[in-house]
Amino acid sequence: MIVSEIATQVRERVPVSEIRGEDYISTDNMRPNFCGIEPSLSVPPTGTVTAYKAGDILLSNIRPYFRKTWLATHDGGCNADVLCIRANSPKCIPKYLYYLFTTDNFVNDYLKSCKGAKMPRGDVNRLLAFEFHLPDRPTQLRIAGILGSLDEKIEVNRRKIAELEALTKTIYDYWFVQFDFPDAHGRPYKTSGGAMEWKKELKREIPKGWRIGTINDLGEIVSGGTPSTHNPDFWTTNGIAWITPKDLSNTSNKYIRHGEHDITDAGLHGSSAQMMPRRSIILSTRAPIGYLAVADCDLCTNQGIKSIIPNKGIGSEFIYYSVQTLIPYIKTFGGGSTFAEISKSEYSSLQVVLPQQAIIDKFVDAVTPIAEARRISEIAIEETIQIRDTLLPLLMNGQVNVAG
Secondary structure (H helix, E strand, C coil), X not given: CEHHHCEEECCCEEEHHHCCHHHEECHHHECCCCCCECCCCCCCCCCEEEEECCCCEEEECECHHHCCEEECCCCEEECCCEEEEEECCCCCCHHHHHHHHCCHHHHHHHHCCCECCCCCECCHHHHHCCECCCCXXXXXXXXXXXXXXXXXXXXXXXXXXXXXXXXXXXXXXXXHCCCCCECCCCCECCCCCCCEEEECCXXXXXXXXXXXXXXXHCEEEEECCCCCXXXXXXXXXXXXXXXXXXXXHCCCCCEECCCCEEECHHHHHCCCCCCECXXXXXXXXXXXXXXXXXXXXXXXXXXXXXXXXXXXXCCHHHHHHHHHHHHHHHHCCCECCCCCECCHHHHHCCEEEECCHHHHHHHHHHHHHHHHHHHHHHHHHHHHHHHXXXXXXXXXXXXXXXXX
16 A cells, blocks of 8 residues: 555645644754654744644655654644645544654655755655555554553653753743842842842843853863764764764753764774763754753764863853853854854853852752753653654564554
């Protein structure tokens, strides 16, 4: 059987004015690796969009290797860079078709149709011509139920992570943006009349006794490097974690342990790559700028990333959120004729507000349990995804018996 026998491409268009912002889907707010969607940051002011319905399968048609596919849970509209496929036969349930589109067999076949160097696009005709075995509906329901239960566990942890992130960021903003950290009596500092002083460099007031520093005051700034791709002795599948901006773009995790490639000791010592200890803060500073993460193991990176090895007493959580607040500003520094990039010297010299050590210590004590809960949830998601991805081809190929 081929896809076009049980599904069709949706082409119905509706004015974008009829679509709520939270129901608008573009490739930008689809998460990679079949991880669903995020709220859209913007909606076109005019024009039309493809009208999708709950149960439709949406696939990003730009750079399909990012594996952005979503089973719609509600009605809405998507832009022209997103394909909308609808199961239109009683022989096939939509959720089973969605899982078919997440298999390596399908993705690898679809990638063969891609054209374009910078922004490769797939051919929907290749998608509709994909050949597969379709089991009976009871079997489809059981398979979708097994995989769906794993996806539900993943989503529960994602919601927990979102709540923990919101909580930590609220604490950071409350303490270091609004300056309402607890004073000596446990009261909000600025609101309770804590002394402030004007800093003309920042064009604003900061708490008295705080100072203006730079990123360089937070820790040692380290650039990455890339071993020669022509030397097979430099590369391995289970060695030293080597992180690239692409690795950071492929995950919404705050903590990172491995990327797409690992390198060997020979690769490390045969390049300008440097080891960073666990809890270092890594930021993509080239093509694109702005992906941020915390190293959850000793690792190294390529030259598209600048890392901060925290100074003693400066917690990684404080550095992480201090850098995060600067990212919109950091992006404006991107120069270069080929790739936008911020240099090590530019990054190191960016200004930050530095409180007394006691305030940093209290902040780290407050948010460390929250950060650890998030890290554990991220690991739980990774483990569940591994189970799901192991079962997926076995179930879809009939190698596991799911008879009722």
